[in-house]
Amino acid sequence: xxxxxxxxxxxxxxxxxxxxxxxxxxxxxxxxxxxxxxxxxxxxxxxxxxxxxxxxxxxxxxxxxxxxxxxxxxxxxxxxxxxxxxxxxxxxxxxxxxxxxxxxxxxxxxxxxxxxxxxxxxxxxxxxxxxxxxxxxxxxxxxxxxxxxxxxxxxxxxxxxxxxx
Amino acid sequence: xxxxxxxxxxxxxxxxxxxxxxxxxxxxxxxxxxxxxxxxxxxxxxxxxxxxxxxxxxxxxxxxxxxxxxxxxxxxxxxxxxxxxxxxxxxxxxxxxxxxxxxxxxxxxxxxxxxxxxxxxxxxxxxxxxxxxxxxxxxxxxxxxxxxxxxxxxxxxxxxxxxxxxxxxxxxxxxxxxxxxxxxxxxxxxxxxxxxxxxxxxxxxxxxxxxxxxxxxxxxxxxxxxxxxxxxxxxxxxxxxxxxxxxxxxxxxxxxxxxxxxxxxxxxxxxxxxxxxxxxxxxxxxxxxxxxxxxxxxxxxxxxxxxxxxxxxxxxxxxxxxxxxxxxxxxxxxxxxxxxxxxxxxxxxxxxxxxxxxxxxxxxxxxxxxxxxxxxxxxxxxxxxxxxxxxxxxxxxxxxxxxxxxxxxxxxxxxxxxxxxxxxxxxxxxxxxxxxxxxxxxxxxxxxxxxxxxxxxxxxxxxxxxxxxxxxxxxxxxxxxxxxxxxxxxxxxxxxxxx
Numbered sequence: 216x217x218x219x220x221x222x223x224x225x226x227x228x229x230x231x232x233x234x235x236x237x238x239x240x241x242x243x244x245x246x247x248x249x250x251x252x253x254x255x256x257x258x259x260x261x262x263x264x265x266x267x268x269x270x271x272x273x274x275x276x277x278x279x280x281x282x283x284x285x286x287x288x289x290x291x292x293x294x295x296x297x298x299x300x301x302x303x304x305x306x307x308x309x310x311x312x313x314x315x316x317x318x319x320x321x322x323x324x325x326x327x328x329x330x331x332x333x334x335x336x337x338x339x340x341x342x343x344x345x346x347x348x349x350x351x352x353x354x355x356x357x358x359x360x361x362x363x364x365x366x367x368x369x370x371x372x373x374x375x376x377x378x379x380x
Numbered sequence: 381x382x383x384x385x386x387x388x389x390x391x392x393x394x395x396x397x398x399x400x401x402x403x404x405x406x407x408x409x410x411x412x413x414x415x416x417x418x419x420x421x422x423x424x425x426x427x428x429x430x431x432x433x434x435x436x437x438x439x440x441x442x443x444x445x446x447x448x449x450x451x452x453x454x455x456x457x458x459x460x461x462x463x464x465x466x467x468x469x470x471x472x473x474x475x476x477x478x479x480x481x482x483x484x485x486x487x488x489x490x491x492x493x494x495x496x497x498x499x500x501x502x503x504x505x506x507x508x509x510x511x512x513x514x515x516x517x518x519x520x521x522x523x524x525x526x527x528x529x530x531x532x533x534x535x536x537x538x539x540x541x542x543x544x545x546x547x548x549x550x551x552x553x554x555x556x557x558x559x560x561x562x563x564x565x566x567x568x569x570x571x572x573x574x575x576x577x578x579x580x581x582x583x584x585x586x587x588x589x590x591x592x593x594x595x596x597x598x599x600x601x602x603x604x605x606x607x608x609x610x611x612x613x614x615x616x617x618x619x620x621x622x623x624x625x626x627x628x629x630x631x632x633x634x635x636x637x638x639x640x641x642x643x644x645x646x647x648x649x650x651x652x653x654x655x656x657x658x659x660x661x662x663x664x665x666x667x668x669x670x671x672x673x674x675x676x677x678x679x680x681x682x683x684x685x686x687x688x689x690x691x692x693x694x695x696x697x698x699x700x701x702x703x704x705x706x707x708x709x710x711x712x713x714x715x716x717x718x719x720x721x722x723x724x725x726x727x728x729x730x731x732x733x734x735x736x737x738x739x740x741x742x743x744x745x746x747x748x749x750x751x752x753x754x755x756x757x758x759x760x761x762x763x764x765x766x767x768x769x770x771x772x773x774x775x776x777x778x779x780x781x782x783x784x785x786x787x788x789x790x791x792x793x794x795x796x797x798x799x800x801x802x803x804x805x806x807x808x809x810x811x812x813x814x815x816x817x818x819x820x821x822x823x824x825x826x827x828x829x830x831x832x833x834x835x836x837x838x839x840x841x842x843x844x845x846x847x848x849x850x851x852x853x854x855x856x857x858x859x860x861x862x863x864x865x866x867x868x869x870x871x872x873x874x875x876x877x878x879x
């Protein structure tokens with residue numbers, strides 16, 4: 216039974232590695248094509264595409280070597296303690312945070328620093344499961360303190376937005 | 381300028397009131413961040429970098445160096461009290477430091493770590509002071525082929541000495557090299573992989589990238605975990621080591637200092653490698669090696685001394701050759717460039733205030749940290765008790781504003797978020813981000829020196845084999861690349877013989 220579990224964990228790890236390798240190969244191929252179009256030049260006068268082309272080629276070559284290592288070895292490649300890297304983790308929180316950050320980037324210059332950051336902090340503190348009153352209070356405090364620190368303390372201009380604050 | 385004159389000039393710059401305040405602020409912020417598990421020196425420097433934009437170059441570098449030092453000191457506090465390293469170089473300190481804390485000897489552990497770090501850091505700085513200037517003179521004779529070969533050696537070392545898979549470290553380094561190509565070509569200013577985005581003409585910013593990979597990614601990793609760190613409930617007393625502690629630890633500090641001093645200069649080496657090496661050496665030379673892992677004071681003294689000696693001497697290749705030997709100094713190198721200062725052989729000549737001011741401030745910073753670290757330990761322990769649900773949103777906010785403030789451009793926040801996601805996935809899939817940053821920072825130098833070398837030689841690669849320093853570096857590269865292959869081949873042959 217233990218052997219079956221280990222074998223399953225090993226296959227899961229290998230599957231994960233192969234997904235990663237495919238990703239690397241796609242990136243390498245894309246960069247190589249873009250660099251080729253830029254021109255590699257001659258050895259006495261290298262073109263703008265030479266360096267990224269070879270960097271991507273070597274990246275792809277190492278990715279293929281890793282693929283070879285996985286297939287040639289009889290046991291699974293040990294690449295971490297857990298086969299299931301999302302086991303017992305609340306990864307959906309990160310999805311919420313990333314979404315909030317993307318929306319923040321879109322609205323920052325339109326809404327201004329204070330309003331958009333208030334919204335962001337409310338979401339971030341809410342994801343941490345704080346009580347509603349604590350979320351509002353902490354967000355307000357964080358926004359005001361950061362505003363004062365960066366605008367007045369460090370003289371960093373912050374976006375004002377359509378309501379001029 | 382001779383060493384004594386240089387030292388006097390160093391203190392004349394560092395003891396100016398503004399710079400003194402910056403040293404203090406840097407050390408406090410660095411220790412504060414170093415105490416927090418997860419956000420290491422790279423994350424700390426990249427997050428706090430925007431605070432320095434309004435400062436003069438010498439002042440900003442002084443503050444950033446103080447942060448670097450402070451993080452190293454702060455990391456040992458968390459290792460000893462919580463058994464969670466504040467940063468990678470403190471991993472080894474956990475082994476015996478936490479065991480000592482559980483035996484009621486937390487004070488001795490913290491005290492010897494602080495004093496050992498102070499002694500080793502000071503000796504490292506003396507080395508920096510005496511080696512830097514002569515090495516700069518030698519480095520002036522380096523041409524593009526020498527720089528190309530040394531940087532290539534640096535890349536090989538990074539992969540060779542990586543804590544995880546060498547293949548993966550190599551891949552990350554090449555990814556870094558590829559990403560460094562984004563922007564305008566350094567020779568003929570042609571656009572490369574900018575996709576018409578104006579913000580990419582100057583390339584991807586090092587600060588948002590580092591913030592994303594080390595700051596935001598760590599926040600993502602921590603937010604998805606349920607548990608907070610548990611601080612050991614002990615009364616911390618007797619922070620000053622006893623006579624017996626000193627007797628036991630003195631040679632460990634001496635050996636750790638020497639190891640850190642030498643390994644700090646090596647590319648890819650630095651504090652992390654020197655701590656593991658120093659611990660291994662102590663265990664080997666000890667009369668009772670079975671004590672290690674169970675509260676041996678040498679197991680704390682040696683790695684902490686090695687850590688701080690390496691922190692000082694790792695500045696040597698950065699300041700004299702302009703080549704950052706590890707990822708932290710790669711980010712610091714980026715900070716130098718942002719402030720218009722190019723580290724390298726001409727730094728001492730063109731910006732003596734930066735070089736000597738940095739050196740002087742590091743001497744002062746060493747003293748400040750010793751004074752700060754010991755009495756303020758109860759305060760740092762309270763910082764550890766701040767709930768994650770308050771701490772991590774604040775760190776994220778700081779990262780977001782920091783990224784925006786670089787160029788007042790939302791694009792930098794987007795870059796930071798993208799690399800935050802990338803850093804999170806890298807960790808999940810077992811890839812280290814450090815080689816990526818090093819590849820990214822060294823990439824432009826690598827490319828420019830390669831192209832210049834081939835321009836000089838009219839396209840002939842023999843230029844790298846006809847110049848002695850370049851040839852020497854390439855021979856070492858070849859040995860390091862072929863050695864693992866030879867070992868793998870010998871192992872296979874051995875298995876075949878047994879079968």
